[in-house]
Amino acid sequence: MKPFTRWLASVAGAAALGLGGAAQAEKEPIKFALLQDFTAVYTFVTNEYHQGQRDYLRFVNETGGVEGHMIETIVRDTANEPQRGLEAYNRARREGAVLVDFFSTPVSRAAVNRVLDDEVVMITALHGRGDASEGETFPFIFPMMATYWSQSTVLADYIDQHQGGLEGKRIALVHIDSPFGREPMPILKDLAEKKGFDLRAFAYPSPGTEQSATWSDVRRYRPDHVIIWGAGGGQQVSVREAIRNGIRQENILSVVWLAETDARNVGGNHLKGVKRFEAVGTGTDHAVIQDIMEHVIEPGHGQGSASNVGTTYYNIGVATMAVAVEAARLAMQEFGAPLTGEKLRDGFRMIENFDARGMMPPITITADDHQGGGYGRVSAWNGEAWEPLTDWYSAHQDIVWEEIEKDAAGFREGR
Amino acid sequence: MFYRLSGIKHTRYASSRALWPVTADRRIMQVLVALALLAPFFLSDLYLTSYMLPWLIWTAAALSLTLLMGMAGQLHFGFAAVLAIGAYTSIHLTRAGVPFEFALLGAGLMSAFIGVIFGAAALRVKGLYLVMATLAMQYLVEWVIINVPAISGGAQATLSTPDVTFLFVPLQSDASLYYMALLWTVVVTLLLLNIKRTSFGRALVAVRDKDFAAAVIGVDPVKYKLLAFFAASFLGGVTGAILAFCYYQAVTPEQFGFNVSIQLVAMVLVGGLGSVIGAYLGAGFVLLLPIVLTNVLAFVASYEWMPISFNLIAHIPLMVYGALIIGVLLYEPLGLAKIYDNLRKYFVVWPFRHTQS
Incomplete structure (x- = not known):
């Protein structure tokens, strides 16, 4: 299997080089793995949440990416089953994902030891272990919203x-x-x-x-x-x-x-x-959501029904990606490309008073506090x-x- | 041609009663065992830890359930609870300082003990009513784990497995975890293959086919039903411990929910009731096929030939998977094992169509 995949990779690499020579040399993309449960338990919650995440990332890409780097998503259904989540995670890690979001408590709990060993950032907004707010013990896990x-x-x-x-x-x-x-x-x-x-x-x-x-x-x-x-x-x-x-x-x-x-x-x-x-403001009258409407929804690039834009879970999804992209930006500015899990972790820890332009409470993430203050209303x-x-x-x-x-x-x- | 049966005459009981009396079958087994042993050297860690490892462990679980459902004919819809008892017992024992080898034994015994208590219902009820009794086990065990923080591990309800060694080999690297799981699955496989040929196995089959008829010929149904529950629960308990230590490395109650019980039953049924190779095929089908389908579809969708929403992409594998289950059961009600059997029979006499027997 290994030699074959290597051969495949080399062929793909050669093809990419050939194409790259013709096209403009692009900066290496950043890969986020959104391995969530679309089919089993969370149903419409995941759909709206995921739609918000994808629309926000599309907006970031439409407006120049993170320091010129586009964000690619790896999306898989895990059906809320730990073994499927772990398979998708291992695959995404090999494809170079630096961030993973399972949006499922059983899957993210099973992945805790693995992301800590592999040094991949796992965001666990509104799910997963509450004690992961303790950054010393869980350096690569970020609940980043009120537990x-x-x-x-x-x-x-x-x-x-x-x-x-x-x-x-x-x-x-x-x-x-x-x-x-x-x-x-x-x-x-x-x-x-x-x-x-x-x-x-x-x-x-x-x-x-x-x-x-x-x-x-x-x-x-x-x-x-x-x-x-x-x-x-x-x-x-x-x-x-x-x-x-x-x-x-x-x-x-x-x-x-x-x-x-x-x-x-x-x-x-x-x-x-x-x-x-x-945890996050609702409705469409936030600057971020307005930007998404202008750059993504109106040109027809939206990931799902436009009526979901501005709903509670949609906005939570937007907020998670806003924080993640901000962390990536800070990390790239400080340490330069290519982005690794470790750099991204430090980027998260540099976030200070970030409120996604008024949509969410101002959060400050430090090396000790990965929760960001526990704000809400x-x-x-x-x-x-x-x-x-x-x-x-x-x-x-x-x-x-x-x-x-x-x-x-x-x-x-x-x- | 492939199996070369002509001219082979068994002249000793030992050779005719061997597990694989036909040389070609033995060769196939040797190749498979060699492949399994060498897997860490030629498989990437993705395929080793995400495909082979869970497949082996779930096969061991399906084999344990096969002993109960396939051989003894006792339906069990709460087998995930048996795994859970094993997993939690082994973690608490190792945390208390018991060596892993004994913790495995303890896990098996605890599962067997509790399994037999619920299995006792099988002495009075059969069929669908037994399904209800075992369902009760599923929910009771889940409830107890969730509601007793001392078992589930406090507010987070997650217990990490401590670092352990098995026979002086530390179980940390991917390869060592894989070999541990492989060892256990091979042990269970050999056990089941041999149980089929012992008086115990034949007594189980007699009880399965008609329990009062078995009583008439002198097989005590009470004893053998309880023994079946004891043996299957023991194997299930150890498998649960292996699942916790070799694969999950952190256990939560959700990992042993009702859906897992149903998956295990599906593995046994799709694979072929009572068949050992069926457990392997069924576990692969139920566990790995959805993953493979999801990846194939994601690969196809990545070319963006047509715009499909992520939601539809996530649901298409479910439809295909459902259609495949119905297809298998319609085309071959005896399960995947029977398909393998048909293929084998075809090649035994190939290039001819019929055998003399």
């Missing part, structure tokens, strides 16, 4: 500041029965002790299409506020069940996974007043769109970092 722990503190702090304080309140955490659903528990428990509120967790079985038994328990607990913690179809069921069990919309707060599509599916004005954590559905209620802020990062340090230490010991 689930930071999201829970932002939500709790919102109740504390804007909904009559936390003390003496009853807070119900209604979550999917999976590691992801249980993730905020330690943080919220610490907060409950510190702030003196009563916390109870209610789990519903995966995948969350049937939750009625759980919610009748929640009703008996008579919570003041409900934090719902799920993803995909389960979120709509949670909101519907909460309303049916007499919980008012404004007292329902959600993890980041609640978007326009969910509002449409819940129907009518039922979702009005429901709050959620927001709370927004509410007003019947037509998600309307921000607060400015960008972060809360109780001391508690979050205690948990990060603890888990990262566990990872170091176990390895």
Whole structure:
């Protein structure tokens, strides 16, 4: 096999040389591997997210690339299966990918040890290990947005500041029965002790299409506020069940996974007043999205339906690539081409107060802190769109970092 | 012509009862074993770690399930849970300082113990009802792992495998992990090939075909059903440990979900129920074909002959894969093993059409 591939490569190389002589000598492209789940679990979430990523990269290429280098994408479906993700990752690494985004918790968790050994940057925005924010232990992994722990503190702090304080309140955490659903528990428990509120967790079985038994328990607990913690179809069921069990919309707060599509599916004005954590601004009136509209969507280069542009997950996808491209730019300016995983890592660590021209909170990534500060805001559905209620802020990062340090230490010991 | 059967007369029991009595079959096996042993030297690390390694390990898992479903006729739709018990047991044992060799044994025993408890349901129910009982095992084991942080490994629910040695060989390099998996798969393969010829194997087949008829001829169905669950779960548990240490290197509950159980059942069925070579072919089909299809399609799409959205590109392999499964089952209900068997029979008498027997 090896000699054959070498032969193939040499033939391809010779052909490329021949063509390159005729055409203008181009700068070596930068390769990003977007190996995501398009077919199994995340469905429309991945589609919108991926569309945002691709459209942004297209915009970067249309406007001259990164220091003249075009960005190439390697796209594969992993169906959320670790073994398929690892195969796609190994292949992409051989093709020279310097960055990989699985957008799938099981796959990225299985890849952690490998990217650390291979020195390939893995971005884990809104998925993967929360403790990867600890840059010393996980040098090549960048969560780069608020982890689930930071999201829970932002939500709790919102109740504390804007909904009559936390003390003496009853807070119900209604979550999917999976590691992801249980993730905020330690943080919220610490907060409950510190702030003196009563916390109870209610789990519903995966995948969350049937939750009625759980919610009748929640009703008996008579919570003041409900934090719902799920993803995909389960979120709509949670909101519907909460309303049916007499919980008012404004007292329902959600993890980041609640978007326009969910509002449409819940129907009518039922979702009005429901709050959620927001990592990246929504809508099309951001400078970045306007540029994408002008350079990519209007000339017809868009990767999917134009109606998705500006949706929650689309914008999150744009934001991840905006940060990655910024990191690549910084790395190229500092260290020059060709870009390697190590240079790109250092590029990420040079990011300071980057907010994608106002679309996201200003993040600063350092060698220690790969989370970027844990910023977010709370927004509410007003019947037509998600309307921000607060400015960008972060809360109780001391508690979050205690948990990060603890888990990262566990990872170091176990390895 | 290829197999050269004429004139071969077995004059000793030993030669006629050999695993491969025909010389040509033996030669094929020798070539395959040699290829497998030399794979790290001629395969690139991509094909070694992403194709051969998972294929071998999943084959071992499918073989374990073949023992239960194919030979003993007991349906099991929760076999991923058996793998999970093995994986978690071995990690916790090695973390506690137990040598890897004993951790493998412990993983097998723990899986066998819990597997037998759920297998006991097989004493009362059969067929679809047994499927339900084993499904219960899948969900219960998953639930326990997720809800007991001491097992799953805290808030991240991820446990990395510690560095271990097997018989003084450190299991770190790609080649050593590959040889470990190869060793285990070969052991399971030889075990299954031989079980088929022992009184134990024949008793399992008797229980599979009609359990009360087996009781009439003096085979105790209670004993043999439990033994089948014990043996298959033991093999499954060790395979789970191998899967964790040689391939994933970090385990999370999602790696052993219900879909993995279904995949394992599909491997056994598509490969051919009860066939050893079928487990190899079935594992390759279910595990590797989607990957190959995805890559072929991505390669074709890279020429941009026509504009296709990334979403459609991702879904076409699913359609092709589905069509292939239906095709295999329609064309050859006995699975891929039967296709191999037909080919072999054809070449045994080639260039003639029929054999004398």
